Each structure stands twice: as C-alpha cells, then as structure tokens.
Amino acid sequence: MARYEIRLPGDQCKHRACSAAPPAIPSRQAPMPHTHFRTCSLCEAMCGLAIELDGNRILSIRGDEEDVFSRGHICPKAVALKDLHEDPDRLRRPLLRRGSDWEEIGWEAALDLAAERLLEVQRAHGRDAVAVYQGNPTVHNYGALLYGQMLVRALRTRSRFSATSVDQLPHMLASLLMFGHQLLLPVPDVDHTSFLLMLGANPLVSNGSLMTAPGIERRLRALRARGGRLVVVDPRRTETAAIADTHLAIRPGTDALFLLALLQVVFAEGLARPGRLAPMLSGLDEVQAAVREFTPERVAAATGLSATEIRSLARAFAAAPSAVAYGRVGVSTQELGGVCHWLLYVLNAVTGNLDRQGGAMFTRPAIDLVALGDRIGQRGHFAKGRSRVRGLPEFGGEWPAAVLAEEMETPGSGQIRAFVSLAGNPVLSTPNGARLERALAGLDFMVSIDPYLNETSRHANLVLPPVSPLERDHYDLVFHVLAVRNTARYSPALFTPPADAREDWQILHGLARRIGARNGSGLVSSWTTRAAGRLGPRGLLALLLRTGPHGRGLRPWGRGLTLKALEAAPHGVDIGPLTSAFPQALRTADRHIALAPPVLVADLQRARTRLARAESEGGLSLIGRRQLRSNNSWMHNSERLTKGPDPCTLLMHPGDASARGLAQGDRVDVRSRAGQVQATLSVTDAMRPGVVSLPHGWGHHRPGIRLGVAAQRPGVSLNDVTDEGEVDVLCGTAVLSGVPVEVTRVPPPPAP
Numbered sequence: 001m002a003r004y005e006i007r008l009p010g011d012q013c014k015h016r017a018c019s020a021a022p023p024a025i026p027s028r029q030a031p032m033p034h035t036h037f038r039t040c041s042l043c044e045a046m047c048g049l050a051i052e053l054d055g056n057r058i059l060s061i062r063g064d065e066e067d068v069f070s071r072g073h074i075c076p077k078a079v080a081l082k083d084l085h086e087d088p089d090r091l092r093r094p095l096l097r098r099g100s101d102w103e104e105i106g107w108e109a110a111l112d113l114a115a116e117r118l119l120e121v122q123r124a125h126g127r128d129a130v131a132v133y134q135g136n137p138t139v140h141n142y143g144a145l146l147y148g149q150m151l152v153r154a155l156r157t158r159s160r161f162s163a164t165s166v167d168q169l170p171h172m173l174a175s176l177l178m179f180g181h182q183l184l185l186p187v188p189d190v191d192h193t194s195f196l197l198m199l200g201a202n203p204l205v206s207n208g209s210l211m212t213a214p215g216i217e218r219r220l221r222a223l224r225a226r227g228g229r230l231v232v233v234d235p236r237r238t239e240t241a242a243i244a245d246t247h248l249a250i251r252p253g254t255d256a257l258f259l260l261a262l263l264q265v266v267f268a269e270g271l272a273r274p275g276r277l278a279p280m281l282s283g284l285d286e287v288q289a290a291v292r293e294f295t296p297e298r299v300a301a302a303t304g305l306s307a308t309e310i311r312s313l314a315r316a317f318a319a320a321p322s323a324v325a326y327g328r329v330g331v332s333t334q335e336l337g338g339v340c341h342w343l344l345y346v347l348n349a350v351t352g353n354l355d356r357q358g359g360a361m362f363t364r365p366a367i368d369l370v371a372l373g374d375r376i377g378q379r380g381h382f383a384k385g386r387s388r389v390r391g392l393p394e395f396g397g398e399w400p401a402a403v404l405a406e407e408m409e410t411p412g413s414g415q416i417r418a419f420v421s422l423a424g425n426p427v428l429s430t431p432n433g434a435r436l437e438r439a440l441a442g443l444d445f446m447v448s449i450d451p452y453l454n455e456t457s458r459h460a461n462l463v464l465p466p467v468s469p470l471e472r473d474h475y476d477l478v479f480h481v482l483a484v485r486n487t488a489r490y491s492p493a494l495f496t497p498p499a500d501a502r503e504d505w506q507i508l509h510g511l512a513r514r515i516g517a518r519n520g521s522g523l524v525s526s527w528t529t530r531a532a533g534r535l536g537p538r539g540l541l542a543l544l545l546r547t548g549p550h551g552r553g554l555r556p557w558g559r560g561l562t563l564k565a566l567e568a569a570p571h572g573v574d575i576g577p578l579t580s581a582f583p584q585a586l587r588t589a590d591r592h593i594a595l596a597p598p599v600l601v602a603d604l605q606r607a608r609t610r611l612a613r614a615e616s617e618g619g620l621s622l623i624g625r626r627q628l629r630s631n632n633s634w635m636h637n638s639e640r641l642t643k644g645p646d647p648c649t650l651l652m653h654p655g656d657a658s659a660r661g662l663a664q665g666d667r668v669d670v671r672s673r674a675g676q677v678q679a680t681l682s683v684t685d686a687m688r689p690g691v692v693s694l695p696h697g698w699g700h701h702r703p704g705i706r707l708g709v710a711a712q713r714p715g716v717s718l719n720d721v722t723d724e725g726e727v728d729v730l731c732g733t734a735v736l737s738g739v740p741v742e743v744t745r746v747p748p749p750p751a752p
C-alpha cells in the first residue's frame with residue numbers, strides 16, 4: 001500500500017494559521033474553538049470556507065471573508081458539508097453484495113476481489129468488456145482525477161465514459177478544433193466586460209460553470225452598475241434572467257439558429273472588427289459565407305424571437321467597448337450543441353472580443369493543464385473511432401454516455417460485461433436512466449467507488465467508499481483553470497480519516513496496482529506507478545506547482561510558488577487578473593484561430609434541417625433546471641438542503657395549463673418516447689409558452705438505496721423522460737433540452 005500520512009489526534013490541519021490554535025486534546029478545560037480554512041469542493045465556484053470547530057465537532061461553516069477570490073461568498077450547500085461528513089448513511093467500509101443483502105468487508109479483500117473479477121471478465125471477453133464511467137465529483141477531487149487515469153490505463157480498456165458527454169463536451173470540441181487544444185477553454189471576463197450575452201446558463205443558481213466566479217450575483221450586479229449590459233437567453237425567466245437588462249425567451253434547441261443570425265448581421269452590416277486578432281484568424285471568409293443565408297427574418301419564427309430583437313442585439317454586442325458571448329449547459333446539451341459553441345467562439349473572435357480584457361479570456365493558473373496536456377501528448381482528439389452499436393464518435397478517448405446501455409445490452413465482440421462507476425450516478429444523470437438500470441442489472445460484475453448506496457451503486461457487486469471531503473486535502477486542479485482571476489489555494493484535510501478508511505486515490509491506486517500486476521500490462525513495475533504511489537497526490541501536487549508557470553522550479557531556493565507557500569497562505573494566493581494569451585497559447589498547427597473547421601461548417605446542414613422542421617413543430621418541449629440547495633443527484637440526504645416545498649415540480653406556462661384543463665397543484669403525467677414520470681404542476685409565467693421544466697438529479701424512490709433522508713422526498717428523475725436516442729450526432733453529446741413530451745392530468749383514484 002502506498003505511503004499514508006499519519007497525523008496525531010488534534011493535529012487537524014497543517015495551515016500555519018490553523019495549527020497556531022491549541023490542539024483539541026481532551027482536557028478538563030473546555031477546548032478552545034479553532035477555525036479551519038478550506039475551499040468548498042462541491043461546485044465550481046471555489047468558495048473559501050471558515051469552519052469553526054470545538055475539538056472534532058463542527059460548530060459553524062461560514063464564508064471566509066479573507067479568501068483572496070471569494071471574499072466571504074458561500075451558498076447553502078457549503079453548510080451541508082457538515083451533514084455529509086456526519087451522515088450515518090455515508091458508507092465507511094467496503095460493501096459486498098450477498099444476494100439482496102450487503103456485507104461489510106475489509107479493504108484488502110475488497111480490492112483483491114474487485115481486481116480479480118474485472119480481470120476475469122477481461123480474460124473471458126476482452127479488454128473492452130470492462131467499462132469505466134467517471135462522474136462529476138472526480139473533477140472536484142484531485143486525487144481521484146490523477147489516480148483515476150491510472151486505473152483506466154491499467155485496465156487498458158477503450159470502454160471509457162464520463163459526465164463530459166452530458167455536459168461540456170461541445171465547449172471542448174470547439175476549443176480543440178479552433179484553438180488546437182481541448183482544454184483551451186475561454187472564460188468570460190465578467191469583472192471587466194461591458195456586455196455579457198449569456199445563453200443556457202443560470203449562474204445565480206449554479207454559481208457559475210466554466211466560469212469560476214464566486215459571488216457571481218455581486219459580479220453581475222457590478223457589471224450593470226458600471227453601465228454594462230446583461231442579456232440572458234433562456235426559455236425560462238430564470239433567477240439570472242430576473243436580474244438581467246434583457247431576457248430573450250428562446251425556443252429550446254434553436255440557439256444555433258439565433259447565433260447564426262447574430263453573425264449574419266455582424267457580417268452583413270460590416271460590424272466585424274477582429275482588431276489585434278485579425279492576423280491570427282483563418283477561415284473568416286468561409287464563416288461569413290456560411291452564415292449568409294441565416295438572416296434574422298428567416299430564423300425569427302423558429303427561435304421564437306423577433307427579427308428586430310436579434311438585429312438590435314447583434315448591433316449592440318458589436319458596438320460595446322467590450323463584450324462576451326457565453327453559453328453553458330442549456331446550449332451544450334442540445335441537438336446542435338457543437339455548432340452553438342463554435343458560433344459563440346466565432347462571435348467573440350470576429351467582434352475582437354476573444355482573448356482581450358472584458359471578453360472571453362484564458363487563464364494562467366499555477367498548474368497549467370493545457371501545458372501538461374502538451375507534455376503528455378494529449379491535446380485531445382475527436383472521431384478517431386466510432387461506437388460499436390450506433391457509430392457515434394469518440395471524444396478524447398471516451399464514448400458518449402448515451403450509448404452506455406446499448407453497449408451493455410448488445411451482444412457481440414466488445415460488449416460491455418463489467419462496469420466501474422467512479423463518483424458517478426449515471427442512472428439519474430444520463431438519458432433514459434431506467435434503461436441503463438436494466439442494463440446494469442444484467443452485467444457480470446460491477447464495482448462502484450462511491451460514498452453512498454444509491455440509484456447506481458445499488459446495482460454493484462461491490463461498493464468502495466472513499467473518505468468524506470473533509471477528511472482529505474484539496475486543490476482545484478480543474479477550476480483554477482476556468483476562473484475569472486488567477487489565484488491558487490490549497491486546503492489540508494480537516495479531519496484525520498479513521499485508520500481503516502481510504503481516499504479515492506488510494507482505492508484507485510490499489511486497484512490499478514493489482515490489475516497491472518496481474519494482467520501483464522507491466523504497469524506495476526513501471527516507474528511512474530510506483531513513484532505515484534509513493535508520492536501520493538500531495539507529492540504530485542507539490543511537483544506540479546513547482547514546475548508550473550508561477551512555480552519555483554526544482555531548485556531548493558529562489559522565488560515562486562511551492563506547496564509550502566500555499567500552506568502558509570490559508571486564504572489563498574492572488575496571482576492576478578487574466579491577461580491576453582494569443583498567439584503564444586494557440587496550439588493549432590499554423591498558430592491561427594480556425595474560424596471555419598470543415599466538420600462544423602458541414603454540420604450547418606443540420607441547422608438548415610432544424611430550421612425547416614421548426615415550421616411543423618408544436619406540442620410541449622421539456623427542459624431541465626438546477627436548484628440552489630441541490631447538487632446534481634447526490635446532496636439530497638441532507639435534511640437542511642431538502643426541507644421545504646417540493647422542489648421537483650413541473651413548471652408550465654398558464655396558457656399551456658388552461659389549454660389542457662390543468663391547474664396549479666394538479667398531479668400530472670409527463671410522457672416522452674423514452675419514459676414517463678409523475679409530478680405536481682406548478683403554473684408560472686416564468687416559462688415560455690410551449691416549454692415545461694423539471695429539475696434533474698431526483699428520483700430517490702428506487703428500492704435498495706441507503707439514503708434515509710432522500711428517500712423521504714424522492715422526487716422523480718428527469719432522465720427517466722430524456723431520450724438516449726437523441727444526441728448531437730456531430731459529437732455524441734446527449735440532448736437533454738427540448739425533449740418532446742405530453743402532459744396530462746393523473747386521473748384521480750377511483751372512489752372506494
């Protein structure tokens with residue numbers, strides 16, 4: 001087993017500021033309260049927390065006013081870190097299935113068994129018969145992120161999946177095709193812009209995504225206070241739309257048409273002014289030609305927006321001293337999501353707003369994942385292979401999550417027979433979760449690395465639970481890369497984990513080591529695996545910081561960032577505002593920004609079809625939503641987050657309700673091609689007519705889960721209605737927005 005640091009009781013954390021406090025050794029005197037500072041690891045905002053303790057008891061969790069970046073901002077989820085840590089339902093030891101029961105077993109036995117069974121399946125059915133799915137929390141857990149790669153390499157399977165294909169894949173695709181690197185993701189410079197055009201995002205609730213900006217509401221209000229303008233494009237008048245200057249209630253799934261028309265106006269009216277980017281652009285003429293046919297007048301009916309609105313928006317955007325177009329999940333997970341993110345980047349570029357202050361900018365964080373990707377030869381790739389059953393393209397070595405069930409169900413060489421879920425709950429988070437459940441039940445073997453027995457892990461043969469987030473150290477490898485300011489902050493573990501607990505990285509390394517030793521991949525003897533085991537994530541982190549763009553290097557002396565320096569700065573280190581990065585940062589072969597990648601231009605054929613189809617469209621279209629006190633599918637076992645009114649209602653416009661004879665509070669059936677759920681109706685004019693909304697991440701009514709609180713208020717799963725058959729065929733991203741549905745009243749039970 002890898003080296004594991006042992007700390008003395010009371011020696012809770014290593015920050016100098018924290019350890020200055022008296023240790024929590026039991027004594028006759030009341031122990032002195034002690035404050036621990038750390039970064040919240042639940043969402044992308046990286047809020048600094050001040051956790052007040054009395055011995056090992058958490059007294060309070062507040063925002064850290066001195067955090068160099070978040071300046072005291074937090075949301076209600078941070079306080080639920082206490083609930084998560086103390087949750088009796090959170091698993092502490094490996095669970096082995098025995099029929100319909102579970103038995104706790106020791107770690108060595110559990111890791112041996114998992115490795116042996118996975119190898120058995122690979123020996124019988126080939127390497128690709130074992131699939132791995134990596135869920136969202138891996139990007140909030142640097143140990144899981146670094147050592148998850150090691151497990152995948154040890155398994156040598158091509159059956160890799162993650163939440164990327166139900167999320168940000170189109171952003172990464174546009175970055176890969178236009179800038180030459182899938183991680184060169186531009187961030188809206190929200191603190192300096194004069195014009196933010198936001199599509200399919202609701203940061204007042206999500207706290208920002210691919211835009212780490214803690215306290216986003218304050219930042220958006222500041223934008224308006226300095227005379228800037230916020231325009232929100234969303235089929236629902238969201239919490240963010242409510243504080244915007246303009247809300248455009250677009251028809252779901254038509255953002256590509258809207259963006260094409262904005263660009264058409266920019267070109268037709270001679271508003272394209274790329275400025276310093278001009279010599280770096282290639283394909284400008286091709287883009288101009290490609291968008292020519294999409295006039296505001298032609299797309300108006302399809303998008304549900306007026307031609308005048310679109311035209312004046314294009315003019316205002318182009319005329320603003322600085323402006324940025326930003327799109328997120330609502331435009332990523334739609335039929336033309338790939339095209340949408342391409343066009344968003346193009347709009348920023350041709351108006352001169354890419355890579356300049358107030359526009360869409362690139363970070364220079366302490367650990368530069370872009371440069372790291374270069375070093376290991378991984379800038380990303382796309383469509384190097386096609387999925388076995390449906391022929392959808394790979395992206396970055398992964399298949400779309402929407403094909404997971406069919407790859408498990410369809411016999412033949414390459415059929416998935418065993419499954420590893422790492423920090424994921426695809427039953428609730430990928431389209432047609434009910435079908436995926438049936439597929440999981442038919443597997444030969446499944447292991448879940450997860451702290452809960454939930455909708456997905458209940459299908460496993462073995463559940464391997466990691467420690468709580470407060471029992472491990474934390475550094476945001478990913479979200480510092482996506483932040484609106486360059487900062488760095490390291491958080492030591494708050495609590496020493498129990499002796500028989502394992503961190504994610506230890507579980508993953510343990511599995512990788514065993515598998516590597518037995519399948520002859522030579523991994524066990526490889527220098528990197530042994531070194532990685534000895535170093536642990538903390539050692540790797542120290543190395544990455546030293547060798548990063550602001551690091552001290554490997555010399556023992558000199559200036560620059562080290563892990564030690566971060567440990568001495570419990571409120572984080574400010575590195576400075578974002579600065580221009582092009583052309584140096586560009587990774588395309590010709591060091592140009594490729595405005596017209598051929599596959600994207602070709603995909604406009606589907607935009608034409610979409611435009612034609614819009615004329616015949618009627619009926620209701622279902623979209624999702626997020627909620628402030630919820631975190632995807634997994635924070636619902638906290639009483640404090642789930643109390644209050646039913647969060648899982650179907651929102652519908654009053655006109656649509658009365659047309660169907662429905663009223664507030666009715667129980668309704670929501671039915672699509674894929675499935676059906678029941679929910680309580682909430683009638684609101686915040687919805688665009690013709691569009692209904694359900695939150696995602698609920699549906700805790702499944703038998704056999706161990707989530708006592710969540711099961712009391714289960715809600716229903718939006719992904720029992722979304723359709724795994726509907727993807728953006730360009731890149732395989734699931735279509736989670738704009739699902740055609742019928743809504744009818746649930747007949748009252750017959751009178752007795």
Ligand SMILES: Nc1nc2c(c(=O)[nH]1)N[C@H]1C(S)=C(S)[C@@H](COP(=O)(O)OP(=O)(O)OC[C@H]3O[C@@H](n4cnc5c(=O)[nH]c(N)nc54)[C@H](O)[C@@H]3O)O[C@H]1N2
Pocket residue numbers: 134135136137141144163166167168329422423424425426428429430449450451452454466504624625631632633634696697718719722736
């Ligand atoms: N319809 C619809 N579907 C969606 C979305 C949507 O907007 N609409 N959003 C999509 C998006 S953006 C995302 S990112 C995905 C998320 O989808 P997933 O990543 O599949 O699921 P999560 O709900 O984040 O579940 C996380 C799981 O990890 C476990 N977990 C939490 N912390 C840790 C940890 O530190 N270590 C380990 N090993 N496990 C941990 C939790 O118990 C839970 O089981 O959902 C997607 N699905």
Ligand SMILES: Nc1nc2c(c(=O)[nH]1)N[C@H]1C(S)=C(S)[C@@H](COP(=O)(O)OP(=O)(O)OC[C@H]3O[C@@H](n4cnc5c(=O)[nH]c(N)nc54)[C@H](O)[C@@H]3O)O[C@H]1N2
Pocket residue numbers: 043044136167199200201202203205206207208209233234235236238250251252253254255328329330331334623624625626627628629630631632633697737738
């Ligand atoms: N509280 C909370 N915070 C979270 C999460 C959470 O579950 N809860 N999840 C985290 C994760 S994993 C992510 S990826 C981020 C996501 O962060 P955001 O992208 O900001 O998340 P959403 O709130 O889902 O916003 C998507 C918006 O798109 C709109 N939309 C739907 N369809 C369309 C369409 O066709 N066109 C347009 N223009 N808009 C459309 C929806 O109405 C919704 O308001 O949030 C993160 N933060």
Ligand code: SF4
Pocket residue numbers: 040041042043044045046047073074075076077078207214
């Ligand atoms: S906004 Fe995100 S990072 Fe900040 S406290 Fe809430 S969950 Fe944590």
Ligand SMILES: [Mo]
Pocket residue numbers: 136163167
């Ligand atoms: Mo996400």
